[in-house]
Structures are given as C-alpha cells and as structure tokens.
C-alpha cells in the first residue's frame with residue numbers, strides 16, 4: 001500500500017487490538033477456569049465481534065492471515081497492508 | 088500448526104531514534120528471561136505436561152511470540168535511522184560490525200541466545216514452578232528497562248508487556264494448583 005495511512009486505519013486497527021485483547025485474557029483465564037459459563041459466553045461474544053471487525057479491515061486493507069484463513073484479492077495481495085513494525 | 092496474524096498485539100510507538108534504549112531492550116529479545124526463551128520454554132514443555140495444563144502452555148507460549156514481535160518492533164523503530172556513529176555511541180559498535188542494523192537474538196551485553204536458558208525437567212511441578220519464576224524475572228526485567236527509559240511512548244508498550252507477565256504468572260500459579268490436585272488424585276487411586 002503506497003497511500004499514507006489514515007486515522008481511520010489506526011482506529012480500526014486499535015478496535016481490533018482491543019477486542020482481541022479481551023479474547024486473549026479470556027483464553028488464558030478459561031484455560032484454568034473451564035467451568036466459568038459467563039466467561040465462555042463473553043468469549044464467544046467477542047470472538048464474533050473480532051471476526052466482524054477483521055472482515056471490515058480486510059476489505060479495506062488486505063488480508064490479516066495466510067494459508068487460507070483470509071481470502072485474497074487479485075493480484076495476490078498479502079503485501080497490501082503495511083507490516084506491523086512499519087506502522 | 089500456527090497462523091501468523093498481520094498485526095501487533097498492542098500498538099508500539101517510540102518518540103525518536105534511540106539505539107541506547109534498543110541495546111537495553113535486546114535483553115527481552117534474546118536474553119535469559121526474554122520473550123524468545125519464554126515462547127520456546129512453554130511450547131517445549133507442553134508435550135510432557137499433564138493434559139489439564141497443555142492448553143495454557145500452548146496459549147501463553149503463543150502469546151510470547153506476539154510479545155517477541157512487539158520487542159522486535161521497538162528495537163527496529165529505535166535503530167532503523169541510526170548511523171554507525173550513533174550505534175557506536177550507544178554501545179552497539181560491536182553489534183553493528185557483526186549485524187549492521189539487523190536484529191539478533193542476543194542479550195543486552197551481546198551474548199547470543201542459548202537453549203541453556205530454558206529447562207525441561209519432565210516433572211510437572213518442577214516445570215510449572217520454573218515458568219512462574221521465569222514470568223517474575225521477565226516482569227522485573229521490564230521494570231528495570233522502564234527505569235532506564237525516558238521515552239513515554241515506548242514505556243506505554245513496556246508497561247503493557249510488564250502487566251502481561253503478571254497475568255501469566257497468575258495463570259501458572261493456578262496451573263500449579265491444578266497439577267497438585269491431579270497428583271493427589273493419582274496417589275489416592
């Protein structure tokens with residue numbers, strides 16, 4: 001991607017990072033508290049939210065994953081969004 | 088199998104080019120209590136640990152790779168515009184001669200990473216207590232680096248990483264209790 005990144009890019013990225021942080025915390029918590037039903041529900045709720053946000057991100061900035069976890073545009077657009085250490 | 092996700096776990100920002108801070112940060116890249124050691128330690132121990140804690144070791148080990156990428160990003164941003172002269176002034180002259188501005192798995196004093204930093208005793212209690220100790224040492228190291236740093240933007244990322252070590256330690260302590268319970272059951276039957 002050659003255009004300079006907009007505020008909207010950083011806002012969406014941070015929104016994803018925030019939701020994924022909740023998922024990370026819940027993952028480790030549930031690893032030692034597998035019977036906490038409320039936490040499982042929160043986990044599933046945020047997993048859904050994360051997927052929606054990533055769908056939106058990928059439509060605008062290109063794939064987040066490889067190996068078939070994300071779809072590709074044409075031409076192959078893995079390099080479309082900047083690499084994490086470049087932003 | 089693992090999937091790479093093209094984003095950082097938490098935003099990394101630095102105020103300015105500062106190879107001196109990068110030199111300290113490398114401790115958490117390729118040092119004894121750094122993120123590489125953490126990731127490899129947990130992902131290696133998980134094969135021989137009781138089933139109830141394999142998930143935790145897998146997930147924390149995976150998160151450590153996300154932290155490794157954050158540290159790499161910090162080092163990269165702090166050194167990418169540094170001249171050879173600035174590298175030398177920062178105590179990175181020997182690093183520059185060997186690696187230019189590339190990253191390398193070494194500690195703050197330039198000693199390359201070694202597998203002898205990590206243990207695998209096969210005894211679940213011994214291994215999980217090593218993991219708790221590793222998290223506490225990593226937390227302390229982050230604090231020492233924060234104490235050396237005057238970059239508030241960098242410190243925001245470092246404080247996040249320090250807090251993750253606190254959470255990891257807590258989860259490993261819970262895992263230790265789970266393992267003790269399991270061990271008790273085995274003896275009982």
Ligand SMILES: [Fe+2]
Pocket residue numbers: 125151222225251252255
């Ligand atoms: Fe950790």
